[in-house]
Amino acid sequence: MELKHLLNALKAEIKPEIANLTIKGIADNSVDVSKDYLFVAIKGFKSNGHDFIDDAIKRGACVIVGEMDIVSLPIPYIKVANSRRALGIIASNFYHHPSKSKIMIGITGTNGKTTTSYILKHILESNGHTCSLIGTIQNIVNGEVYDSKNTTPSSLVLQKLLFESKDEIVIMEVSSHGLSQFRIEGITFDYCLFTNLDQEHLDYHKTMEEYFQTKLSLFSYLKKNGQAIVNTDNVWGKKLAEKLKDKNIYVHSLGQSEDNKFQILDLDFENSVVQLTEDNESVQLSSPIIGLHNIYNTAMAYITAKLIGIENDNILNSIKLFQGVKGRFEILKLHNGATVVVDYAHTADAVFHCLTTSKKYGAKKITHIFGFRGDRDESKRQRILAVSSEFSDEFILTLDDLNSVPINEMIESLYKLNNHYANNKGIVMPDRTSAIKWAIENSEQDDWILITGKGHEIYKQNFSIPTTSDTETVLYIDNGEK
Secondary structure (H helix, E strand, O other), X not given: OXXXXXXXXXXXXXXXXXXXXXXXXXXXXXXXXXXXEEEEOOEOOOOEHHHHHHHHHHOOEEEEXXXXXXXXXXXXXXXXXOHHHHHHHHHHHHOOOHHHHOEEEEEEOXXXXXXXXXXXXXHHHHOOOOEEEEOOOEEEEOOEEEEOOOOOOOHHHHHHHHHHOOOOEEEEEOOHHHHHOOOOOOOOEEEEEEOOOOOOOHHHHOOHHHHHHHHHHHHHHEEEEEEEEEEOOOXXXXXXXXXXXXXXXXXXXXXXXXXXXXXEEEEEOOOOEEEEEEOOEEEEEEOOOOOXXXXXXXXXXXXXXXXXXXXXXXXXXXXXXXXXEOOEOEEEEOOOOOEEEEEOOOOHHHHHHHHHHHHHOOOOOEEEEEOOOOOOXXXXXXXXXXXXXXXXXXXXXXXXXXXXXXXXXHHHHHHHHHHHHOOOOEEEOOOXXXXXXXXXXXXXXXXXXXXXXXXXXXXXXXXXOOOOOHHHHHHHHHOOOO
């Protein structure tokens, strides 16, 4: 593709003598550069792509795009205001704007993105549509499964996935990091969903208002006639719906108050059933996964499928056959009659829903196992501890991902947190697999054990039991450690 077409929509000065230069590929990592590639230099959090420009040139780059002032290079250098944003636009141009030819669905919010996306994918595929899915657990394109390194991949990876997809519909989880780093630049959506907002990532966004504004920015990527689906049964959802209406964006609001487009009535928590009413039409909606939060996730998926054009009865019949999501309120029944739940919950609100759901469904005693990630938002730790202390009978603080934090420092922080906020309900057991083993061995029939924080994820460090995930550890112990 000619350079002038690649840089279309970018406010960048291109000298006439290089406008027709043929570009054979794009890279944002110098090791991926080949002959006649355009290299985009991005300031990262751990390294600066501008420091690798010489390496990109040695590997065959013929044009460099960056945001720093560079005096002299042997090949053309084009300065832009924001390299991350430029990469998204360039990648979209290179792959011929693939989002324009698909039904694009973007889902954002603190909790519920993954569950909502999987329920929706199941409904759509059960009714004859082909779907790609891009999200936290994995990426699925043309029926092929790929590992997911980030909830929202880089713009270059995203555009390539969309270009390669032969599927009719693409469902995408959109994280706040992905939004703030312009990873969805060059993509436009037919439907954007907002699930909820809770304290999370404040090590990155600093304030809840900044976090909210970042989530809100997703809706600026809607197509001309794109529509928003918003859960307004939280203060941030109400605020978001109001702002979208002020922008003349069509909002399908979901909530219990009568001013919602889709109103929730007769909420039957124990059976995970609600009456959902729209314009005097009412349906009985049953969540395939227990819990109030999953009722809302199911309702969001239902509304989206309905807007796409699937008949009510077909949607409801599809929902009944949904098998759940790995690591999202994943229920495991033990041989002794106890129940284990493995869930990705890592905010106070998500933990609250897990614990209260367990209580509502008859837990005689609740043991909660969880930890905290190194180099992540420490301001939420006390809130999570307060929720666990109030709604569990006992909890075990254990290790989650250390990241760059030394293990002794993390263990010390667990003991300090337990001493200050545990209300005599907590113990510290650093080895995650030992904590799970202790809880199982000390459980009885009708007890519930909740293991939160990692969900589907693989362990990043070794523990005493040779397993790689929470679910695998539970099954290993319950089956006699064979």
